[in-house]
Amino acid sequence: MLNGKHIILGVTGGIAAYKIPLLVRLLKKANAEVKVVMTKPAAQFITPETLATLSGNEVVVDIFPPEDSVVKADTWHVNLGQWADAMLIAPATANTLAKLSHAYADNAVTMLTLALRCPLILSPAMDVDMWNHPATQSNLSMLRQLGYFVLPPETGELASGLVGKGRMPEVELLLKSLDTILSRSYEDFHGKNILITAGPTYEALDPVRFIGNRSSGKMGFALAHAASLRGANVTLVSGPVHLETPKNVHRVDVESAGQMFDSVMKHRTKKDIIIMSAAVADYTPQKVHSVKIKKEEMKQGWVTVLKKTKDILGTLGAKKSKELLVGFALETNDGLKNAKEKLKSKNLDFIILNNALEEGAAFGVDTNIVNIISKNGKTERLPKMSKFDVANAILDRISKKMKA
Ligand SMILES: Cc1cc2nc3c(=O)[nH]c(=O)nc-3n(C[C@H](O)[C@H](O)[C@H](O)COP(=O)(O)O)c2cc1C
Incomplete structure (x- = not known):
C-alpha cells in the first residue's frame, strides 16, 4: 500500500x-x-x-x-x-x-x-x-x-x-x-450494510445486581470502526461498555441477552454481513426480584435457578439466506475443535477463535491473538496484533469471500 x-x-x-x-x-x-x-x-x-x-x-x-x-x-x-x-x-x-x-x-x-x-x-x-x-x-x-x-x-x-x-x-x-x-x-465495503454486536450482557438478579462477564467490547468496536472506515453502513448493537461510538456508526445500546436477541432480530434484515462478537450470557436468572434483596433475606446463601437464554447465532444461522455470517468463539481449552463444531452447527461462514487464557488476547486488552476458521475448513492463526488490525484482517477475509 x-x-x-x-x-x-x-x-x-x-x-x-x-x-x-x-x-x-x-x-x-x-x-x-x-x-x-x-x-x-x-x-x-x-x-x-x-x-x-x-x-x-x-x-x-x-x-x-x-x-x-x-x-x-x-x-x-x-x-x-x-x-x-x-x-x-x-x-x-x-x-x-x-x-x-x-x-x-x-x-x-x-x-x-x-x-x-x-x-x-x-x-x-x-x-x-x-x-x-x-x-x-x-x-x-x-x-x-x-x-x-x-x-x-x-x-x-x-x-x-x-x-x-x-x-x-x-x-x-x-x-x-x-x-x-x-x-x-479502498472503500471495499462501500454500500454494504453490516450488523455487529459487541460487549458483555448483564443479566439482572434484582434492580441493582447482575450476572455479567469480562468483555470490554473493544473487539466489536474495532470491527465497527474499521468497517465504517472501509465504507460500510454499520449498525452496532452493544452491551454495557465504556467505549465511545466510532464515527459514522449507528449504535444501539442493550443490556441483557434477551434485549440483544430482540435488537439483533430487528436489525438483521437487509444486512449483507453480520458479525457477532458480543459475549452473550448463555444463562439468565429464572426469577428477577423486583426490589433489592436484603442480606438478611438470604441467610443460608442466595440460591437461584438459571435458565438458558435464546441462541442468537443459532437463530441467525437457521434463518440465513445470502448474508455472510461471522461468529466468535472464546475458549479456554480444546479451542480449535470446539470452534469448528460451532462453525458447522450455527451455519457460519467464518468463526474467529480467541483464547481467554492467552496473554495479550481476548477480554479487556488492546491486542488479540486469533485463529480465523472459514467454512471450507481453512484455519489461519494470526500473530498478536492490535484489535484494530485484527478487525481489518477479518474484514479482508470477508471482502475476499464476497468477491469470490
Ligand atoms: C528529556 C525530555 C524528554 C521528554 N520526553 C517526552 C516524551 O516522551 N513524551 C512527552 O509527551 N513529552 C516529553 N517531554 C516533554 C516535551 O518535550 C514538552 O512537553 C514539549 O513542550 C513538547 O513540545 P511539542 O509537543 O511541541 O513537541 C520531554 C522533555 C524532556 C526535557
Missing part, C-alpha cells in the same frame, strides 16, 4: 524521536515519498538535517519557513495538506495531543494537521504518569471522536526508568499500521 504514497511524518518533542530516522528509511524502502514536519522541541532530540537527508526533502520546523526555503512560504500547510495520503505524528507528545484536541495551530505540526484532507494517525509516547493523567486521557478521547487514529502505546520500560504504559511501538509496527490504514481507503 505504501508504494508511491505521499506520507507526512510529524515529529514532536519526545525521547522516542530517536527512532524516527529508521522509520523514514523503512518508508523510503517501501517506495513512499516522505516529508517531515517537526516541532522546535522535537529538533532538540533529532536534527532536521538528519531527517532531511534521509527523506530527501526539506524538513519544515517553522510556521514561517526561511527565505531560501523550497517550501512555498505562504500556504505551505495547505499545499502539504492536499499533497498527503496520510500523516503520522510519532512520537506524539502529551503537549501536542492537548493542542490537537483543541484545534491549536501554533506550530508547524499542529497547523498542518488542521489543513489535512487525509487520515491522521497518532502514536502517543510519554511517561506512564503523563499517559495516565486524566487530562491526557480526556484529550485522547476527544481525538478519537474526531476520527483520528490513536495507536496505543506499549507497556514496558520507559526512558525515565519507570515501567508502565507509554512506550512508542517499534517503527516496524508503525509502518504496518500506516499500511493497514491506507489500505482502508
Whole structure:
C-alpha cells in the first residue's frame, strides 16, 4: 500500500524521536515519498538535517519557513495538506495531543494537521504518569471522536526508568499500521450494510445486581470502526461498555441477552454481513426480584435457578439466506475443535477463535491473538496484533469471500 504514497511524518518533542530516522528509511524502502514536519522541541532530540537527508526533502520546523526555503512560504500547510495520503505524528507528545484536541495551530505540526484532507494517525509516547493523567486521557478521547487514529502505546520500560504504559511501538509496527490504514481507503465495503454486536450482557438478579462477564467490547468496536472506515453502513448493537461510538456508526445500546436477541432480530434484515462478537450470557436468572434483596433475606446463601437464554447465532444461522455470517468463539481449552463444531452447527461462514487464557488476547486488552476458521475448513492463526488490525484482517477475509 505504501508504494508511491505521499506520507507526512510529524515529529514532536519526545525521547522516542530517536527512532524516527529508521522509520523514514523503512518508508523510503517501501517506495513512499516522505516529508517531515517537526516541532522546535522535537529538533532538540533529532536534527532536521538528519531527517532531511534521509527523506530527501526539506524538513519544515517553522510556521514561517526561511527565505531560501523550497517550501512555498505562504500556504505551505495547505499545499502539504492536499499533497498527503496520510500523516503520522510519532512520537506524539502529551503537549501536542492537548493542542490537537483543541484545534491549536501554533506550530508547524499542529497547523498542518488542521489543513489535512487525509487520515491522521497518532502514536502517543510519554511517561506512564503523563499517559495516565486524566487530562491526557480526556484529550485522547476527544481525538478519537474526531476520527483520528490513536495507536496505543506499549507497556514496558520507559526512558525515565519507570515501567508502565507509554512506550512508542517499534517503527516496524508503525509502518504496518500506516499500511493497514491506507489500505482502508479502498472503500471495499462501500454500500454494504453490516450488523455487529459487541460487549458483555448483564443479566439482572434484582434492580441493582447482575450476572455479567469480562468483555470490554473493544473487539466489536474495532470491527465497527474499521468497517465504517472501509465504507460500510454499520449498525452496532452493544452491551454495557465504556467505549465511545466510532464515527459514522449507528449504535444501539442493550443490556441483557434477551434485549440483544430482540435488537439483533430487528436489525438483521437487509444486512449483507453480520458479525457477532458480543459475549452473550448463555444463562439468565429464572426469577428477577423486583426490589433489592436484603442480606438478611438470604441467610443460608442466595440460591437461584438459571435458565438458558435464546441462541442468537443459532437463530441467525437457521434463518440465513445470502448474508455472510461471522461468529466468535472464546475458549479456554480444546479451542480449535470446539470452534469448528460451532462453525458447522450455527451455519457460519467464518468463526474467529480467541483464547481467554492467552496473554495479550481476548477480554479487556488492546491486542488479540486469533485463529480465523472459514467454512471450507481453512484455519489461519494470526500473530498478536492490535484489535484494530485484527478487525481489518477479518474484514479482508470477508471482502475476499464476497468477491469470490
Ligand atoms: C528529556 C525530555 C524528554 C521528554 N520526553 C517526552 C516524551 O516522551 N513524551 C512527552 O509527551 N513529552 C516529553 N517531554 C516533554 C516535551 O518535550 C514538552 O512537553 C514539549 O513542550 C513538547 O513540545 P511539542 O509537543 O511541541 O513537541 C520531554 C522533555 C524532556 C526535557
